[in-house]
Amino acid sequence: MHMGKSNPKFIFIKGALWSLGTRWAIKLAGFLNTVIMARLLMPSDYGIVAMSMLVVEATHTFTDVGAETAVLRIEKPTRDEVDSAWTLRLFQNIFVGLFVVAIAPLAAGYFKEPRVEPVLFVFAACMCIYGLTNIGLTLAHKEFNFSVFFRVSVYSKVLSVLTTLVAGVILKDYRALVIGIASGYISGAVLSYVMHPYRPKINKTKIKEIWEITKWLMLTSMGGFLLRRSDEIIASKIAVARDYGIYHVGADLGRLPVSEMGPVMMRAFLPVLSSMQGDMKRTNAAVLKTLSAINVITIPVGLGISAIAVPLTEMVLGEKWLEAVPFVAIYAVVAAVQFIVSPLATLLVLKGHTKVQSFAIWIEFAFFVAFIALLIPGYGLLGLAVARLAASVVNIIVIVFLAKKYCSINVLEVVISIARPLLGSLFMGFMVFEFVSASQNSIYFQVFVGAGLGAVFYSFWTCLTWMLLKKPEGLESTVYDFLKQYRKNIFS
DSSP states (O other): OOOOTTOHHHHHHHHHHHHHHHHHHHHHHHHHHHHHHHHHSOHHHHHHHHHHHHHHHHHHHTTOOOHHHHHHHSSSOOHHHHHHHHHHHHHHHHHHHHHHHHHHHHHHHHHTOTTHHHHHHHHHHHHHHHHTSOTHHHHHHHTTOHHHHHHHHHHHHHHHHHHHHHHHHHHOSTHHHHHHHHHHHHHHHHHHHHHOOOOOOOOOTTHHHHHHHHHHHHHHHHHHHHHHHHHHHHHHHHSOHHHHHHHHHHHHHHHHHHHTTHHHHHHHHHHHHHTTTTOHHHHHHHHHHHHHHHHHHHHHHHHHHHHTHHHHHHHHHOGGGGGGHHHHHHHHHHHHHHHTTHHHHHHHHHTTOHHHHHHHHHHHHHHHHHHHHHHHHHHHHHHHHHHHHHHHHHHHHHHHHHHHHHHOOOHHHHHHHHHHHHHHHHHHHHHHHHHHHHOOSOHHHHHHHHHHHHHHHHHHHHHHHHHHTTOOSSHHHHHHHHHHHHHHHHHO
16 A cells, blocks of 8 residues: 655654664663663662763764764765765774773773773774674665664664673673673674675775765764763762762663654654755755654653652662652753754754854853853752753754754744643643652552553643644644545555
C-alpha cells in the first residue's frame, strides 16, 4: 500500500518512529542496566567513570569536524566526498585517542582521583575504534533508511549492557562500567560493516571542501559542549567522586525521558528540511509544525518527571540515591526547556547561518557563567543546576530573536506553539505533585498512578484546546492526517 512516500509529512513520521524505536530500545536497555547496577555499585563508581567520559567527550568535541553533518548537508555527495568525510573523522578520532593518553595523568590530578588514569587509557582506544565506524550509516540516514541505524544501535547497546551486567556481578566496582562501554564501541564499529554494504577508503581529495562546510559547526560544537557539560566540569572539581556521582546520575535520570524524545523528532526532521532548502515558505512552515510537535510532547514529560522526582528516584535508583532528587527534578525541566526552540536552531544552521547559531550558543554560555558566579557560592551543586535552567531560558529568547531576524519566522506562532503545552503542563505538574505529596501509598503507586493521572489530564487538555483553536497544524493534525490516510489505504 502506498502511503505517500514522497510526502514530507509521512517521511517525518516514518523517520520519527524509527528514531523513536532506536532510542527507546537503547535507553530501555540502558535504563534496566542502571537500575541493576545502581544497586551493585556505589555513587563513587559512577563518579570515576563520569569523570573519565567527561575528558574524552571534551577532547572529541573540541576536535569534532562534523563529517557526518557535511554528508547530510551535501545534496548528492560523491564517493570522494563520502570517503573524505570518513577519512577526516578517522584521523580526528586517532588524534583524540592519542591526546587522551597524553593528558590522562593530568586529568587524574585535576579530579584528585588516580583511578581515572587507567580508565582514560581504555577510553582512548575506544575512540580510535569509533573512528573506524562505517559512514554508510550516515548515507542510510540520508536516504531515509532508518532501520539500518536502528539495528546497529540496538544490537551494540544490548551487547554493552549484557557485558556490563556480567562484569558487574563479577567485579562489583567501576571496572564493570568501563568494560561495558568499551564493548559497546567495539560491537558498534563491527556491526556498522555487517549491516551496511558501503566500504569506505582512505581519501583526502575532498577534505578541504568538507572542512569548508563544517568549520563553523566545529565552533558551534565547542560552545555546545561547554553549555552541556561545563556544569559537570565544575561539579567534578568542587565535589568528591561520591557527590559528583550523585549529581551526574541524578541529572541523567532527570534528562532521560525528554532527551529520548526531542532528538527523535529532530533526527527525522533534518533530512526532511534538507530536501526543502530552496523553498523558504515551505521550510518555515515545516519548522513551526515540528516546533509545535516537540513542545506538545517534551514540555509535559519534563514537568511531569519533575513532579514525581522523589518516588521515581527511590524506585529506579534505590534509597541510597535520594540525595539526587533535586537534580532529577531540575534537570527534567532543563531538558524540556532546551528542546523548546531546537527546530529554530536547526533552521539557522541549514540556512547557512552557522555563525549566528554559534553566536547564540556562546551568548547562552556567557549567561551560564554569570549565573554560576551568583549561585554556586551560596548553593553549591544545587546552584549549579539552577544556573543551567536559567541560562536555558535565556537561550529561548535569543534563538527566537535570531530566527525572526535571519529566517523571517513568525514570533507570534512560536509563542502560541509554546504557550498551549506549557500552560497544560504547569496545571498537570501541580496536580501530580500535590497527589504524590499527599499520598501515603508505595512509591510504585505514586509513580505509576501519578504519571497516569497526569497523562489523562494533559491528553484531555491537548485535545480540547486543539479543537477550540480550530485544529491548528502540529503534532495533533499530523497524527490525525496520518491515521486518516492509513485508514483510507486499508479500506481502499
